[in-house]
Structures are given as C-alpha cells and as structure tokens.
Amino acid sequence: MCRVHRYSTTKYAVLKDKHMATKTVVAGSSVTASQLKDFFRQIDDGSINGIHVQAILEHRNPFGLDNIVIDWKKVYETLGLLKVDFNTDGLNDPNYWVVPVFKGVTPNKVVQALRDLGVNVYLYVDDLDKGVPTNDRDPAKDGDYRVKFLKTIEADPELKDKSAETLAKDKVKGITLLERLLLELGYFLATGNHLDVENVTLCSGSRDSGGSVPRVDWRAGGRVVYVDWCGPSVSVASIRARAVVS
Numbered sequence: 001m002c003r004v005h006r007y008s009t010t011k012y013a014v015l016k017d018k019h020m021a022t023k024t025v026v027a028g029s030s031v032t033a034s035q036l037k038d039f040f041r042q043i044d045d046g047s048i049n050g051i052h053v054q055a056i057l058e059h060r061n062p063f064g065l066d067n068i069v070i071d072w073k074k075v076y077e078t079l080g081l082l083k084v085d086f087n088t089d090g091l092n093d094p095n096y097w098v099v100p101v102f103k104g105v106t107p108n109k110v111v112q113a114l115r116d117l118g119v120n121v122y123l124y125v126d127d128l129d130k131g132v133p134t135n136d137r138d139p140a141k142d143g144d145y146r147v148k149f150l151k152t153i154e155a156d157p158e159l160k161d162k163s164a165e166t167l168a169k170d171k172v173k174g175i176t177l178l179e180r181l182l183l184e185l186g187y188f189l190a191t192g193n194h195l196d197v198e199n200v201t202l203c204s205g206s207r208d209s210g211g212s213v214p215r216v217d218w219r220a221g222g223r224v225v226y227v228d229w230c231g232p233s234v235s236v237a238s239i240r241a242r243a244v245v246s
Helices: 033-045 050-057 072-079 107-116 164-169 177-191
Strands: 096-101 121-123 145-150 200-202 213-219 224-230 239-241
Touching: 072 096, 072 107, 072 177, 096 177, 107 121, 107 177, 145 177, 177 213, 177 224
Parallel strands: 121 224, 200 239
Antiparallel strands: 096 145, 200 213, 213 224
C-alpha cells in the first residue's frame, strides 16, 4: 500500500486501493502513482538527475545537450589533480564544451582514470604520452588553459572528408588527443555514455611520433573507447575533426 501525503487543501488524493497504478495523484492531473514511482526509481538510479528535473520545471527538453553539464571539478578530483583555486566560472555553456586543461594532466592519466571507472580503452600504442609528442596545445609547455568546441556528441559534420593536411591548409585548429580524452572522461562522468558513437573524432591538433594523426571513437560492438590513428592525408566521411571555437 502506498500513501501520498494528504495536503490540507484536500485537492490531493490518498491512494489506498489495489488499483493505485491508474490512480491520479493530483485531482485533474493525468499523472499516475505508478509514473511517480518509476520517476523516483530513475532519480534513485541516476537516470534522471537535478539537471533533468530543472529542465522539466522550466518546460525545456530535459535530455537535450544544452542540459548536460560536465562537472570539471569532479573530473580533476577523479584524476587526482584538483586545484585548490579551481575556477569553474564559464565552464557551463549550453552551446559549447569548455574544456579546462591543467598542467600535470596527460593522455596516460586520463586513460587510466577511464579504466579505473570500468571503461574499456583500446590503445594503438601503449604509452600515449611518449607516442604522441606533438600537440598544438600542451599544458606541460603552455601551462593551464581552456579550449572550446561545439557541444555535440559526434565530431563536426562540416569537417567530414577533410584530412589533417587539408585542415592545416585551411587554418582550422583541431582538438588534440588530450583534449578529446578529457572530454570523453567528463562526458562519461556526467552521463554514463560516450561520444562519437557513430563517427570518429580526428585529433588533428596532435601527431604521433611517426607523423600520423590520432583518432578516437566509441565502438559499441566491443564496448570500448578506441584510440587509433590514420595518415595525415586520409579523408573519410566518418572521420571528422572537432574545430576549436575562438
């Protein structure tokens, strides 16, 4: 038996009978007790969070990308690199992924954090830190910085069929391998899901020791974040860069 709190207005019903699943909780409403039960179950298991609830209250799409907020403080706590003076201002943007990159974070550390969270990660080279030495932006050399990309699950569709060489000629600044892995970790911690489930992000801001370009995607068949590479002249519709937004 499920009892709903009785308010003094008497507008709200107390549900006592065995047919409670079809009973409405508020007079004149179509919301049933079984719907509320399932709603709270999903809150309990994390399928629905405070961001979703607030969006519903504001009559917005609760599952739109603009409602997804990456908790970068949690990301860097997970990495063991949280700064005492970490400033989160400007990191929550409805239209862009704003990625803070701290000195001390490396691709190897992000991969290890993902694995510690139970995410299977395939690497085409065991040591990404040594294997991918050339990057347009590098916190080890440049210090802390922030970089911004369009807020999308898949890499930029307008950059399909464009090789890293073409992007360089067009002066398109692309995401680095470290930035893409950080974004993967942040998105997974926020949603439990993965980026690039249909296409592949070309990390055109990075080069491995042989001059090839790293790329990252989620392969649902193998349940694995896949980090591999392609030549700088390769252009395929499913392989797309993520352009830095100035």
